[in-house]
Amino acid sequence: MTAERAQSETACCVVGGGPAGVILSLLLARKRVAVTLLEAHDNFDRDFRGDTIHPSVLELLDEIGLAGPLHRLPHAKIHTGALMTAQGPVTLADFRRLRTRFPYIMMLPQKDFLAFVAREAERYPSFRLLMGARVEGLIEEGGVVRGVVYEDDGGKVELRAGLTIGADGRGSRLRHLGGFEQVKTSPPMDILWFRVPRKTDDADGGLAFFGGGHMLVMLNRGEQWQAAYVILKGSSAQVRAAGLEVLRRALSELVPQYAERFEELRDWKQVSMLSVESSRVTRWFKPGLLLIGDAAHVMSPVGGVGINYAIQDAVVAANVLSGPLEEKHLQLGNLAEVQRRREWPTRLIQAVQTGIQKRVIAAALDPTGTFRVPLALRLLLRVPGLRNLPARVIGLGFKKVHVKP
Numbered sequence: 314m315t316a317e318r319a320q321s322e323t324a325c326c327v328v329g330g331g332p333a334g335v336i337l338s339l340l341l342a343r344k345r346v347a348v349t350l351l352e353a354h355d356n357f358d359r360d361f362r363g364d365t366i367h368p369s370v371l372e373l374l375d376e377i378g379l380a381g382p383l384h385r386l387p388h389a390k391i392h393t394g395a396l397m398t399a400q401g402p403v404t405l406a407d408f409r410r411l412r413t414r415f416p417y418i419m420m421l422p423q424k425d426f427l428a429f430v431a432r433e434a435e436r437y438p439s440f441r442l443l444m445g446a447r448v449e450g451l452i453e454e455g456g457v458v459r460g461v462v463y464e465d466d467g468g469k470v471e472l473r474a475g476l477t478i479g480a481d482g483r484g485s486r487l488r489h490l491g492g493f494e495q496v497k498t499s500p501p502m503d504i505l506w507f508r509v510p511r512k513t514d515d516a517d518g519g520l521a522f523f524g525g526g527h528m529l530v531m532l533n534r535g536e537q538w539q540a541a542y543v544i545l546k547g548s549s550a551q552v553r554a555a556g557l558e559v560l561r562r563a564l565s566e567l568v569p570q571y572a573e574r575f576e577e578l579r580d581w582k583q584v585s586m587l588s589v590e591s592s593r594v595t596r597w598f599k600p601g602l603l604l605i606g607d608a609a610h611v612m613s614p615v616g617g618v619g620i621n622y623a624i625q626d627a628v629v630a631a632n633v634l635s636g637p638l639e640e641k642h643l644q645l646g647n648l649a650e651v652q653r654r655r656e657w658p659t660r661l662i663q664a665v666q667t668g669i670q671k672r673v674i675a676a677a678l679d680p681t682g683t684f685r686v687p688l689a690l691r692l693l694l695r696v697p698g699l700r701n702l703p704a705r706v707i708g709l710g711f712k713k714v715h716v717k718p
């Protein structure tokens with residue numbers, strides 16, 4: 314038995330309260346555009362999402378006066394990223410060398426970041442946030458998307474909108490409902506994601522350990538290490554069947570100095586298994602509907618840049634669309650303009666991620682070989698003009714975007 318259908322209306326309906334959705338909603342609300350943000354969960358407190366805020370995002374937040382307040386939340390900073398190989402450590406990225414006010418990656422629990430941005434947006438009367446509102450369908454009339462049907466505790470509601478934005482992440486419901494065509498690549502790995510305690514005198518930064526066909530990335534998250542154990546694609550059931558003791562032993566062999574920390578892994582509930590994907594839609598829009606962030610391009614975790622790119626999409630979308638939305642003369646060309654500006658940086662970074670997956674990660678996961686940093690990368694890191702490239706690409710992206718004043 315369905316509850317009585319209610320109806321409401323907004324200029325822009327944003328589906329998904331992840332990094333792309335909250336930032337876009339805030340920027341539109343600042344421009345007095347009526348925006349309703351729908352988030353399926355009741356709160357932002359989902360575990361095992363990336364906790365990284367890159368220099369480019371900090372610069373964007375600084376442009377709207379929010380970098381200072383954000384830094385008052387408890388956080389950690391990563392200044393360098395290093396590859397820890399059998400031949401010794403290789404500094405891959407030194408963010409201190411970047412020309413930016415924020416030469417580090419800020420590690421902030423994503424739930425705190427999302428709640429912070431949502432709180433800021435709530436200061437604007439044209440912003441409305443609906444938590445626990447799961448979009449189930451699109452309202453389509455004459456080939457144009459006119460809003461969504463969502464479900465909350467009270468039943469189904471129709472929300473009519475001049476524009477609907479799908480910022481609903483890697484498993485995007487809107488991408489599916491809109492019938493968007495997806496091009497997929499096949500990353501060679503999956504990830505076991507967990508946290509272990511970190512002591513104040515532990516090493517700093519982001520560290521990637523290699524050995525024996527295994528790879529472990531550890532990120533300083535203050536009192537904890539956020540750890541990503543990279544395994545061969547499709548092997549998670551096998552790893553689980555082998556048992557936690559085998560996993561703890563493999564981790565301790567890889568990083569003996571932190572063996573006692575891995576003893577803290579006592580239950581599979583502490584470990585999230587994440588299937589790594591990478592894909593993009595060929596067209597980001599159709600009349601009345603635009604996809605941004607992971608909904609338009611699912612990012613591999615390589616380089617930890619997904620949040621960065623999702624937020625840059627949101628900024629460009631707000632820059633391009635707020636005027637037409639406010640003046641009620643939005644055209645299909647405006648949506649095409651968002652794709653035109655954002656498609657090539659995302660395709661470029663996905664191509665780089667695919668290259669790293671093939672040349673570095675596949676080699677690291679080969680149990681028969683000894684992992685060595687590829688020669689081309691070792692040479693690049695020695696050339697003064699080029700050695701900052703990895704830090705630049707990770708920290709700032711291929712193209713800087715700015716909030717339109």
Ligand SMILES: Cc1cc2nc3c(=O)[nH]c(=O)nc-3n(C[C@H](O)[C@H](O)[C@H](O)COP(=O)(O)OP(=O)(O)OC[C@H]3O[C@@H](n4cnc5c(N)ncnc54)[C@H](O)[C@@H]3O)c2cc1C
Pocket residue numbers: 328329330331332333334351352353354362363364365446447448449480481482483485486504506587588589590605606607608612613614616617618619620621623
């Ligand atoms: C293992 C792994 C580790 C990663 N680590 C990092 C990292 O360290 N740093 C980094 O930058 N990136 C990382 N990424 C990538 C990053 O998580 C994504 O690129 C980023 O979160 C995309 O942001 P988004 O706003 O587009 O989507 P999401 O963050 O996925 O947000 C989508 C939101 O939409 C909501 N939603 C979904 N369906 C509906 C619906 N039907 N109705 C309403 N709401 C809905 C969801 O609840 C969610 O809140 C990682 C990815 C993986 C797989």
